[in-house]
Amino acid sequence: MAYDVTLITGDGTGPELAEAARKCVDATGVKIDWDVQEAGIDVMARTGNPLPQALMESLDRTRLALKAPITTPVGTGFRSINVHLRQALGLYACVRPCKYYPGVRTYFDKTPVDIVIMRENTEDLYAGIEFERGSEECGKLYDFINGISPKPIKSGREETGISIKPISVAGSEKIARYSFEYARKNGRKKVTIVHKANIMKFSDGLWLDTCRKVAAQYPDIECDERIVDNMCMQLVQKPELYDVICLPNLYGDILSDLAAGLVGGLGMAPGANIGDTGAVFEATHGSAPKYKGMNKVNPTAMILSGMLLLRHLNENEAADRLENAVAKVIAEGKDVTYDMKPNRDDPTAVGTREMAEAICQAMH
Numbered sequence: 001m002a003y004d005v006t007l008i009t010g011d012g013t014g015p016e017l018a019e020a021a022r023k024c025v026d027a028t029g030v031k032i033d034w035d036v037q038e039a040g041i042d043v044m045a046r047t048g049n050p051l052p053q054a055l056m057e058s059l060d061r062t063r064l065a066l067k068a069p070i071t072t073p074v075g076t077g078f079r080s081i082n083v084h085l086r087q088a089l090g091l092y093a094c095v096r097p098c099k100y101y102p103g104v105r106t107y108f109d110k111t112p113v114d115i116v117i118m119r120e121n122t123e124d125l126y127a128g129i130e131f132e133r134g135s136e137e138c139g140k141l142y143d144f145i146n147g148i149s150p151k152p153i154k155s156g157r158e159e160t161g162i163s164i165k166p167i168s169v170a171g172s173e174k175i176a177r178y179s180f181e182y183a184r185k186n187g188r189k190k191v192t193i194v195h196k197a198n199i200m201k202f203s204d205g206l207w208l209d210t211c212r213k214v215a216a217q218y219p220d221i222e223c224d225e226r227i228v229d230n231m232c233m234q235l236v237q238k239p240e241l242y243d244v245i246c247l248p249n250l251y252g253d254i255l256s257d258l259a260a261g262l263v264g265g266l267g268m269a270p271g272a273n274i275g276d277t278g279a280v281f282e283a284t285h286g287s288a289p290k291y292k293g294m295n296k297v298n299p300t301a302m303i304l305s306g307m308l309l310l311r312h313l314n315e316n317e318a319a320d321r322l323e324n325a326v327a328k329v330i331a332e333g334k335d336v337t338y339d340m341k342p343n344r345d346d347p348t349a350v351g352t353r354e355m356a357e358a359i360c361q362a363m364h
Helices: 014-027 041-047 053-062 081-089 136-148 169-185 204-215 228-237 249-262 300-312 316-332 352-362
Strands: 003-008 032-037 064-067 093-099 114-120 190-195 222-227 244-247 270-274 279-283
Touching: 003 014, 003 053, 014 032, 014 064, 014 300, 014 316, 014 352, 032 053, 053 064, 053 081, 064 300, 081 270, 081 279, 093 169, 093 249, 093 300, 114 169, 114 249, 169 190, 169 204, 169 244, 190 204, 190 228, 190 249, 204 222, 222 228, 228 249, 244 249, 270 300, 279 300, 300 316, 300 352, 316 352
Parallel strands: 003 032, 003 064, 064 279, 114 244, 190 222, 190 244
Antiparallel strands: 093 114, 093 270, 270 279
């Protein structure tokens, strides 16, 4: 049996990372028919569209993708392709494991960090409901809010941009339930619900209330709660106390980077975006365009995202072999990229391709 999977090559260092991950997944022996598709700045420059129709047609067919990083312009340009794909495919759960592998450079190498960030993926401030300062629509919304709110916007009408933070019962319930089901299925003992309900009582308050109701249905899983700023401190002070952490979209994005820092950085941080009828697997990090074509960047996060893809396909034996091979290469410290050496200028550091090849060899 062969699985149909869309391989999105991305931009910047994305194509190099996509090839490295594909090679390692193929080396497990699991049969995958890859449908290779482009997205991002490079295809935008050629066609005027960063998200080609051919890619969306491929995803409609496969409902499954391994996606390399794609650049999101800061402040201007097209909106995040990552966000668009999550919303278009209904990928409501962003799963970001942050696990320490011996041999990785980190201040927490004596602490057993093994945390899974569960980030709601379609709502909150990342829903993209924004109104530009000075636009007619923003002005209308400004006037409407100031007409009905007991706490009007105090900055000037022409000075203010507005973003909307929608959080629903349905969206909160789905990610909370997914978090508890994941914990139960994977032998995790605790889910921590993160919020800012002390300040945002009608959005984060709704989130917290909904998550509590879901938690009550899982008496076998411990549940606790943390305000998001306190959670940041807790993760830095005593990350070993945490297991599965369930957060709204914005907080989940921020804390997943913090948790990645505990285990060696974004180069060690894989991710999965899960919906009821589809899934996209991707590294947490960006496209690092300054390293494009240099065969330099760490492929571990993309390769581990491929490992998560295999687990999603219930190819658990192959996933275990791939993860064990990654762990072996890292522990040996020989065939790893510059960022994983004790001295980042170490001339023995290998490139992206060479590290992927070493991981393939370690499986055999």
